[in-house]
Amino acid sequence: MSESATIHGMPGATGVHGSPAAVDSWDRDRWAAHADHLLAAVAPYTSPGGARVTLPGPEGGYGRAIDGLEGFARTFLLGGFRLAGERGDDPHGYAERFAAGLATGTDPASPERWPRLAEHGQAKVEAASIALILDLTRPWIWDRLDAVVQEQVVDYLAEAVGDDTYPRINWVWFRLVVQTFLRGAGGPHALAEMRQDLATHDTFARADGWLADGAERSFDHYNGWALHLYPTLWARMAGAHDLAAERREHDVAQLDRFLGDALALVGGDGSPLVQGRSLAYRFAAAAPFWVGAMAEVPSHSPGRLRHAASAVVGHFAGRGAPDDDGLLTLGWHHAWPRIAQAYSGPGSPYWASKGMLGLALPADHPVWTAPAEPLPVQTGDVLRTVAAPGWIVSGTRADGVVRVVNHGTDHALPGAQGGDSPLYARLGYSTATSPWLDEQSWDSPAEQSVTLLDADGRATHRTGFEVLSGPEVRGHGDSAVAVAASRAAAHWLDPEPGQRDHGSGRRGTATPAGTLTTVSLVRGPWEVRCVQVDDVPDGAAPVALRVSGWPTVAGDGLDSRLEPLVGDWTAGTVERDGASPLGEHARVPVLDAAVEPGRRLAVLLTLRGTAPDPVPAPDPTAADDPATLTLDGTDAVVRWPDGVTTSTRLD
Incomplete structure (x- = not known):
């Protein structure tokens, strides 16, 4: 068991470079405006057919085709959250914008076609984001695609079925999410493989709601922006209801326990812990707080969860991320290419979109209406x-x-x-x-x-x-x-x-x-x-x-x-x-x-x-x-x- 003690703190402010111990969180309008700013900034880098978003910067470790796919899939996350939270109200035309990219990217004859799942491992990662948002926004994107495009999308994603090359780390969720979407859409899937991926995830469980990213002693932000995020989002997918029913109570309890530690790891100025790989994803570190609100965890108030997420995103927004052009670069506060891993490209930082998951919750959700409550280190x-x-x-x-x-x-x-x-x-x-x-x-x-x-x-x-x-x-x-x-x-x-x-x-x-x-x-x-x-x-x-x-x-x-x-x-x-x-x-x-x-x-x-x-x-x-x-x-x-x-x- 983890143990904790709170020592009486000296009165004072809460951040090395932050503001006094106010707990004013961004309201939903500010969050939405921030998301729209990010999406507007990447629009000029979209290919003519909409399938690739190739952002400025050196070619990533996996080549320009993967760079463009990453740019699309990871901004699709953010656009999808906006669309879902507005219940389809779409003044910015996100549904049409991303639907065009889906049609072009899955067309085998298009010069903008995406690398297939069988051609490149990174396509398996991005396919999961695409499948997740297609399920989340089903009435406004998937249901409105014509039959030919739907068939193309299913054909593109179906290469996940029977593929046993997915690493036995957080990647098991990429295969599971794709197959779950296919199952809900009446497409090919393998129920035995879906159960296998769930069983593999269960082997990651460690004490007090923490999960190791595989067999090694690998603990980092992937706990929050992957290993605790996907179970909650997956359980809401159309193709997961029967599989998720028997797991939901346990998964929520584990998330609830993990959040006690996650909240204590946020600095008074909103900075996440600077530890672990993929730090260029920055405010994706806010994702578990939104997941907790979505799962309605019992131990942490919606106001505290929103404030934690606001603190993290606000930390970066006030320190150069996004930059003056509205773009997220490879770096931390500012561009710093050395922070990248071999798999990083110019579109990779947009996994930060996960930290804006709260926008998928409507304005009347308690996470937006509850009063803000401070972080542990602020009290x-x-x-x-x-x-x-x-x-x-x-x-x-x-x-x-x-x-x-x-x-x-x-x-x-x-x-x-x-x-x-x-x-x-x-x-x-x-x-x-x-x-x-x-x-x-x-x-x-x-x-x-x-x-x-x-x-x-x-x-x-x-x-x-x-x-x-x-x-x-x-x-x-x-x-x-x-x-x-x-x-x-x-x-x-x-x-x-x-x-x-x-x-x-x-x-x-x-x-x-x-x-x-x-x-x-x-x-x-x-x-x-x-x-x-x-x-x-x-x-x-x-x-x-x-x-x-x-x-x-x-x-x-x-x-x-x-x-x-x-x-x-x-x-x-x-x-x-x-x-x-x-x-x-x-x-x-x-x-x-x-x-x-x-x-x-x-x-x-x-x-x-x-x-x-x-x-x-x-x-x-x-x-x-x-x-x-x-x-x-x-x-x-x-x-x-x-x-x-x-x-x-x-x-």
């Missing part, structure tokens, strides 16, 4: 644990920053000897910082890591680590401390050349460097990180133990510190340009110590932001007293920078 400091991904979550009301300390996620299996993915295997992530994503950081972990260095300064990887202690909160109130621990068979990696980046770490030849045990004690903006080199194998020659802190960028207003507590440490800073989507010049504090097997050392990490005007906040550089740590056997007695003393067992 007080949050300290909780999330069992499945092995995360400690610490949010501070004074600055709105939500931090995650990670002892359970690496996008790999236990015992793996691959490289660390900066997107998954770092020890810390937050809503105010980004992992470094330059090539050097993939090969040699730089920020938020505990590593051994060789004579050339190359750092080890921890992927495949062993979870020693699942995260838990110990104590209550102001003295609550969250604890988690892991042990890594640290290894240097010589990566194989020419790898395509799908988000996981690099493959290569691993060289053992030693065993590292890391224990984290977390409270407020601080982490006491206890580290120990357990052993060094014969032949390995690490020259230093390194602990690195929170990465920041110039001008971000963050206070990131790394201070010695136990041991003899040498302080330094690693600085790099072009490593972070949040700013050009990035830096991270580091501490180095001699390699002494069996000796437990410790450091203090701090990450704080400045509260925005007009609410004053304590000066983050002046409020702290020196922290101390006393290790007494298995007890760690910490005097924290705010003067509170806690005692925690490290076993």
Whole structure:
């Protein structure tokens, strides 16, 4: 079970670069206008027959034909939500616009025809979006297509039937959604395959409503914008009613439990956690909040769910996404192509449309009429644990920053000897910082890591680590401390050349460097990180133990510190340009110590932001007293920078 504790927060504002703790959410008119702005901006990039939307930018990893299909399918999501929520009222002509594209794209003789599902795997992804919206907007698009076009569409989608090449990850939903539409439209489908895909999805289930994206320890935003989204939308499809009836109660309960964690992971300024692959989808991270409203989850009010979604979309709208031309580029706040994976193209960011799913709900739905309610971090400091991904979550009301300390996620299996993915295997992530994503950081972990260095300064990887202690909160109130621990068979990696980046770490030849045990004690903006080199194998020659802190960028207003507590440490800073989507010049504090097997050392990490005007906040550089740590056997007695003393067992 996950545990949680709420610590009384200091009064103040809620975001590093945000606004005071108001909970004014966008109303439906503003949401609709934002959607219409996005759809108008992409219209000039539509092919003459309407089948392809090829947005500006370099050709994607799968070629221009896939770029155009992605651009169509992902904007079709947004247009379909608008049409459904207005119950067919269509002053912008979305039904006609997308119907033309459907006719052209599925015509085998058209020069604009879409790549077939049997021709390219990415077509399977986009086909699911097309099928989903055809079902959602049936009276206004599908039922009005002429018989020849309907036959073309069925023929195009039918290649999903009998295709056993869909990866056993979130992709099982792409085959299932397509076959469900076909079933509802009287087309070919395989009921046994549909049941198989549902059974595969059930194997993803982990503790407390979380789902792993496959067999690996893969936890990220796909939980919300895919693995919890599709069950609810699928259950509403015409071809799913009998299959969904026996699952609905369980799926809603799991979604309800997951949302408790998802809400706590949104920063006070609306930023989602900057962690995991496909970050270019940006405000797709708002999707689970709309899904919760659609599923009528019992534990979270419609007003809070709407406010969470508004905060996320508003975060990006106020920081350059969409850009001045109304387009979503590959990037985070602004264009930053390095954030892309190998499968990304110029149309890929429009999976962000999922974050606007609420527009499919009509204006009289409670999610639009209920008063807004604040996010957890806007009402007080949050300290909780999330069992499945092995995360400690610490949010501070004074600055709105939500931090995650990670002892359970690496996008790999236990015992793996691959490289660390900066997107998954770092020890810390937050809503105010980004992992470094330059090539050097993939090969040699730089920020938020505990590593051994060789004579050339190359750092080890921890992927495949062993979870020693699942995260838990110990104590209550102001003295609550969250604890988690892991042990890594640290290894240097010589990566194989020419790898395509799908988000996981690099493959290569691993060289053992030693065993590292890391224990984290977390409270407020601080982490006491206890580290120990357990052993060094014969032949390995690490020259230093390194602990690195929170990465920041110039001008971000963050206070990131790394201070010695136990041991003899040498302080330094690693600085790099072009490593972070949040700013050009990035830096991270580091501490180095001699390699002494069996000796437990410790450091203090701090990450704080400045509260925005007009609410004053304590000066983050002046409020702290020196922290101390006393290790007494298995007890760690910490005097924290705010003067509170806690005692925690490290076993």
